[in-house]
Amino acid sequence: MRILFHKAIAMDWENHYLDKHTPWDKGAAAPPLLEWVDSNPGAISGKVMIPGSGKGHDGRALVEKTDASHVIGLDISPSAVASANIENGSAQFQSEVGDLFDLPPAHQSAFDWVWEHTCFCAIEPEMRDAYVEAVHLALKPDGELLAVFYRDPYDDEHSPGEGPPHGTTVEELRERFEGSGRFQILESYVPRASYDGREGLEQMMRLKPL
Numbered sequence: 098m099r100i101l102f103h104k105a106i107a108m109d110w111e112n113h114y115l116d117k118h119t120p121w122d123k124g125a126a127a128p129p130l131l132e133w134v135d136s137n138p139g140a141i142s143g144k145v146m147i148p149g150s151g152k153g154h155d156g157r158a159l160v161e162k163t164d165a166s167h168v169i170g171l172d173i174s175p176s177a178v179a180s181a182n183i184e185n186g187s188a189q190f191q192s193e194v195g196d197l198f199d200l201p202p203a204h205q206s207a208f209d210w211v212w213e214h215t216c217f218c219a220i221e222p223e224m225r226d227a228y229v230e231a232v233h234l235a236l237k238p239d240g241e242l243l244a245v246f247y248r249d250p251y252d253d254e255h256s257p258g259e260g261p262p263h264g265t266t267v268e269e270l271r272e273r274f275e276g277s278g279r280f281q282i283l284e285s286y287v288p289r290a291s292y293d294g295r296e297g298l299e300q301m302m303r304l305k306p307l
C-alpha cells in the first residue's frame with residue numbers, strides 16, 4: 098500500500114511539471130532563505146540537502162551565497178530534477194530523483210544542513226511525523242534544519258483540507274518537532290522578505306536534532 102500511495106503521489110507531481118503547471122515555482126530562490134543567509138554569513142557550510150527541491154533555485158543560491166561544499170536536491174519528480182540540473186546545476190549542486198521517505202544509506206546521517214521550503218506543505222499531513230523522522234535521519238548529529246514553513250497557503254483556489262498545499266501553525270510545528278523529542282527549535286520568526294503574496298504567511302525556523 099505504501100509503495101502504491103507514493104507512486105500515485107509521485108505521478109501527480111511529475112504531471113504538474115510535465116504540464117508546466119507549477120504555480121509554486123517563482124523562478125528565483127526563496128526570499129526568506131536569502132534574508133537568513135545575508136544575516137548569517139559563513140554559517141552554512143558542508144553538505145546540504147533540499148527535500149522537494151523542484152527546479153533547484155534554492156540549491157543554486159546556496160552554492161552562490163554560502164560556504165556549502167556540496168548541495169543535493171532530492172525530488173520525486175524526474176522532470177523537476179532534469180530541469181534543476183540543466184537550469185541550475187553545477188559541480189557543487191546536483192539534484193537527484195528520490196523519495197524523502199525512503200532515504201538511501203548514503204543520505205543517512207550525511208548532511209550538515211537540510212533546507213526546507215514547500216516540501217512540508219506539499220506532503221500529506223499524515224506524513225508529517227514521518228517527515229520529522231526523515232529529516233532527522235538525513236542530518237548528522239551536529240547538523241541543523243533551516244526551514245521556511247508556509248503557515249497559511251490558502252487562497253481562492255486552495256482551502257484548508259483540500260491541499261496540497263497544506264497549512265500549519267507554530268503550535269503544530271512545535272508539537273511535531275519538539276514534542277517528538279527529535280528536535281529543538283533554535284530560532285522562530287516571521288521573515289521580512291517573502292515572495293509576492295506570501296508576506297506574513299510564512300514561519301522561518303532553525304532547529305537542531307536531539
Ligand SMILES: C[S@@+](CC[C@H](N)C(=O)[O-])C[C@H]1O[C@@H](n2cnc3c(N)ncnc32)[C@H](O)[C@@H]1O
Pocket residue numbers: 110111121122123148149150151152171172173174177195196197198214215216219220
Ligand atoms: C510545492 S513543490 C516545491 C518545489 C520547490 N521547493 C519550490 O519551491 O519550487 C513540492 C515538491 O516536492 C516534491 N515532493 C513531494 N513529495 C516528495 C517526497 N516524498 N520526496 C521528495 N520530493 C517530494 C514534488 O515533486 C515537488 O517538486
